Each structure stands twice: as C-alpha cells, then as structure tokens.
Amino acid sequence: MDFSNIDRILDKYDRSPSGIIRILQDVQAELNYLPRDVLKYIASSLSVPLSHVYRIATFYNAFSLVPKGKHMISVCLGTACHVRGAPKVLEKIERELGISPGETTEDLEFSLETVNCLGACALGPIVVVDGEYNGEMNVSKVDELLKKIKQGGEINE
C-alpha cells in the first residue's frame, strides 16, 4: 500500500502524537474510513502503540473502521427533530435501504448514520444527504428523496 498521502498528513501535524485526532480526521476525510494498515502505519510513525491509535479511532464517533458508502445519509435525531417525528423518518429509511444506522448497503451505495442535532432545528426533522440538508422531512418524502439520490448518481456517472 502507498502511504505517501498519509505521510503528507502526518507531516502537516509535525508527526506529533498530540495531533493524532486531527491526523485521523484528515485521513478519514481523504479515505472515507480508517483502514487497518493505515492505523498500523500511523502508530509506528508516531511511535505510539497501535492500541492507543485504536482507542482513539473507536472512542470518537467521527471515525469509521469500515468503508462508507458512496452516499452518506445522516438523520438528525436531535431533541427538536425527535419530537417532530424523526424516528418515523429513520425507520422508513431503514426499511427502504435494509440497513440500520452505522451500516452500509452491500453495493456500497448508501451509508446510514444518525446525528444528535445539526443546529438547524427550525427545519426538523432533517435528513442530510452528502452534505445537502433536506428539511421538514416526513415518511412520504423519503421515497422521493431516495429516488432523487439514485437518479442524481446515475446522471453524474
């Protein structure tokens, strides 16, 4: 495996162990997840035990040890969204995609996650797809949304 891009990120933070969270964030942003070999490489580069890197990678929600899908669907389960019916929206998406939060569809098309408040409560319930906010969601809007993502994907290709 080529680690040149990882080296670049490590250098950005002076290969300092205290920069490890920022290093992992950048790696996650670049590779979409934290592959095992990369974690090993980071551990040896920073001269810290692999268990230390692994502990950080599993403590924070921002990190994933498995590849994420092409499209990231985040359902906000903040309190405002919750009282406005977000759980029903989540259930509908789970049913449609056949996956639970934290999982990715087999074809690597969709990953589903939940977040605890995005701070756009006036629009709740909110579903964010690939960084784009979809406000005032309800179960009937989910079909439309998924169709839009699938079509969008085809057009882009």
Add this chain to the structure above:
Amino acid sequence: MSKFLSKQDLEEYRKKIINSRDPNKIIIALCGDTGCQAYGANKIADAFRKEIKAKNLQDRVELKITGCHGFCERGPLIVIYPKKIFYQKVSEKDVSEIISESVVNDNVIERLLYVHPETKEPIVKEDEVPFYNRQQKIISGMNSVIDPTNIDDYIAIGGYSALEKALFDMDPDSIIEEVKKANLRGRGGGGFPTGVKWESCKNAPGDIHYVICNADEGDPGAYMDRSLLEGNPHSVLEGMMIGAYAIGSSEGYVYVRNEYPLAVENVNIAIKQAREYGLLGENILGTDFSFDIKVTRGGGAFVCGESTALMASIEGLWGEPRAKHIHTVVSGLYNKPTNLNNVETWANVPLIINKGADWYSKIGTENSKGTKIFSLVGKVNNTGLVEVPMGITLREIIFDIGGGIPNGKKFKAVQTGGPSGGCIPEEYLDTPVDFDRLTELGSMMGSGGMIVMDESTCMVDVARYFLNFLKDESCGKCTTCREGIKRMYEILTDITEGRGKEGDIELLEELGWVVANASLCGLGQTAPNPVLSTIRYFRDEYEAHIKEKRCPAKVCKALIRYEIDQEKCTGCGRCRINCPVEAISGEKKKPHIIDQEKCIKCGICHEVCKFDAVNII
C-alpha cells in the same frame, strides 16, 4: 495590510473604514447561517450577485452574507438597510423583484412581509416584528449587520475597542475586578462566576497559562454557540484576548464541535485576519502582550464538552473526564493552569469592558446578570434563537416571543438544559428564568436549549430518548454511569413497550439517585434529571403506561393502534397504496380497514390521509 503597531493605528484604520463607507448605500443582509443555507440561502445569494451585476447596481447596493438573524422559522431571511425592511421566506424567484422594487425603486413587497398573527397587519421593519421587539440582543444583535468573514465590518462597529481599553486603560487585576463586579456567570451550563475563575487561574503558579473557548456545543436542540461563532467570531476572539491578557496567557484554543463545519471555517478565517492585522501574535498593538489562538475540531463525542475531557481531547487523547480534586484552573491542559469558558461567555466580555460592570449588571436578576441566548425549538410557532434578559418568564419566551404552540395544540412542557436538564410543566411557566430558579425546578439553564413539547409528546418517551442519547455518549469510565444509565434505559423501554410493572418508578428513582451521586463528571451526575423531572411532574403518565398499558400522548407504538374511521373514510386508497406492508384493504370509494396483525404502526397512513380518517387509539 500592514499590522497595527499601536492603538492609534487601529483607531485611524477604524476611521478610514467608517469614512469610506456610504451610510446611504443600500445593504441587503442575507442570513447565511447553517439553517438558512439549508433553506437555500446560497442560491439566493448567487441570484442577488447576478442581478446586481446585470443591472449594474454595484455602486448603489451591497449584498452582505451575515450570520444568524434569529428567526429561523421564517428563513431564508433578508433585511434591507438602512430602512430595515424585513423580508421572510425569500426564494430565488423573488430576487429580481426585490432589486427592482426595493432597491431601484422605493417600494415594499407586501407578499414577503411578516404578517402579525393577531392583527393580520403586515409588518415592514425588522424591529417591529413581535419575535424581535421583545428581545434584548446585546450579544447576538450584531449578527445580522456584519459579514463574519470580513474583519473590517467588525472594526467598523467598534470591534476590538474593548481590547484597546483593556490593554491601555486597565491592568489585569482591574479587568478581573470588572468581570467579577458584572457578575458574569458561565453560559455553558455550570453558571460559575467567570471573574472568580479567571482570578484563580491567574493566581495559579506556573509559567504557562492557557485559555480555551468551549465550542463543543453538544446538547441536542441548542445552537446559540454555533450561531455566534458563525455570525460574529471576532467578538468571541476579542473576549478571549481580553481574558488571556488578564490571566497572563499567551496561547488559546477554540474547541469546536465536528458537526459545525461552517463555524470551523468562519472562526479560522477570523483568526487569520486578526493575525494579519496584528491583533493576534507577538506584541499586540505594540504592547508586551503576545497571544495566539489555535482551532481544534472535536471528534463527535458529547462528553468532550466536559472541561477535563475536552482538554484530554486537545492533547490527542480519548475524552475521558478526570476527578477535579485539583481544578483545571490550577492543572488543566498539559497540566498547566487553564481557563475554559464557553463561546457565549467569551462574547459577553468585550461588552462588559466597553460598557462597564455597572451598565451590565443592571440587566437581569439579582444573581444572574446580563442576557441569555436560548434556542427555542420543538413544538413552537417561532422556532429560532432568542436573546432575552435574565429574569424574563418562560411564558413570555414561549408565548410572546415564540408565538405559542402550532396547530392549536396545548402546551405540555418545556425541556431546558439539554440531556442534563429537565422538563418543566405548565404550572411553572411564570417562573423567571435564571440559573437558580431553573435548578430549583429540577432542571437547569444548561447552555440554553429550550425544547417546547405539546400534548402529543409522550414524557416517558422523551425521558427514554435522553437516556438513549446519554447511554451512547457515556465514556464508560464510571460503572454507575455506564451501567446505571443503561439499566434505566432498559426499564424505560419496558415501560414504553407495555412491559412496565409495579415498582418500576421507584426503581428508576433509586437508580437515578445512585447514578447522580456516584459518577465522576457532569454527564453522569445530571443524567437522571430528564427521568426524575418527568417522574416529578408527569407521574400519572408513567402510571398510565405501567398500570393501564396506555400511552396518553399516543406515541408509544406498542400501546397504540391505528384504525380507520369508517364514517370519514372516502375510500380514496391513498393509505392503501402507501402502506409498506399491505396491511390496508378496501374497495375504491368504500371505507378501508387496517389488518392489525400485519400493521407495523409506521404511521404513514395517518400522515398521508387527507380526510383525517386514520385515528390513533
């Protein structure tokens, strides 16, 4: 841009900016906060830019993308200065009309005005809208006037003059005295007196002292810190600079929540600009004071809002809190004296220095001074950010400013203080809001989340929701928190799923007491609050679930069923087509029925029915 080397440099520059600006130039202030962006503010901004260029109006009008104006419910929002014309729910297609009517001509577009809900009269000016005119926006008010990515805007409204005053007219001790006299209390939830904290940190031995801005706003339903950091980042930085000077610190950190990309972007831009102007770095304004700030992004862990966990996270460790036998002001980040304050607390500082403690302490109640920004969300008509003086009642916030409950439903409770807070019922709506009164009611101020609930909210479900959140966010260090919250969650799940039994409420109370008393940090110590406060005020609702297997709010799935009203059903078939499990049958134009065996209670039929014929029983 050359750096300011003295107070005079900054003052002359300020004059230069003010003089170069035409006070009669029309400014279209478009809210570009995360919320309004989600409504499509970016597209509107592009449309304005195109239209202004096409009509060659660059000299007459300027588009300003600002931070949050507050009235999120009505976004996207624009205010046209100097007349302060307030347009709400603006869309791309309105842009050309706004330019031709309200910029080229002097007309108001009535369709885009806010209509007073009672008098039905359209309101032209922003400050006459009932949502705004009862607020006192001393901290958040500048959000709608300045472009947060342009330091000149901040300087033009008097920005960094408090820093000047602190550096040239005051000394560290008199700054601390002023903050103490103003009785500023921590806005992050604890309510600890800020000046006392600064003094302890200043007096702590050590050559290096740190200051930190806690922007790890994790409470779901609270976003005032995000909006300040996005909308007026320099006010936060200026507060930190003054604090650092008073404490004797040369290094600061802003720890921002990972879920707030725009806040990270704007605060980074602000720091870069402040460095370019010599307001951060070596020998600020030609004095001996040197200070710089770094930004650290969180990793998505709620517990990192706790001071010791946050500091561990900055050090590159997992965010586990430690016991505070030795306070962080003595031994915090890298075991050095560290002063941590929340975003809103820092933003209060320049104001106190500029206007003085006497002015500041006139606002608020005896022991809670100043204003507080709340995010008013949930089942309320006017969702948004409101800044009110301490001591205002919950009723004024929810009904006068918030416009009451939508769809004619009845108010049930308001949840304050996030997952650490509690639910306050209607009988206490006239309570003045301050740190101490909310604590007396079994809730807390917290960071300022205010989630309104109506009669269709189940309080047991809400308690379960918060415990589900806390169970996931517990770092796992203390057994009582790690296991206790989980067991409480399981009991609540049993109750909401019809398996509740006699003694469950008492067991929850007992467990809650243990979790609160035997956990190390604030997360565990306050985790039982949502449960204990709902038991305290809504015990009958728990009992209905347990004894009668009934959910009075008709939320808990296992205790409800959907039925079609045979009288109201027109047989349109909408529910039948939308049902994901084919549980609904019926002939066209004849009343339909739901097969209870097949029904998964997803609620789609209830949602899609246009004749209100699907009842929840």
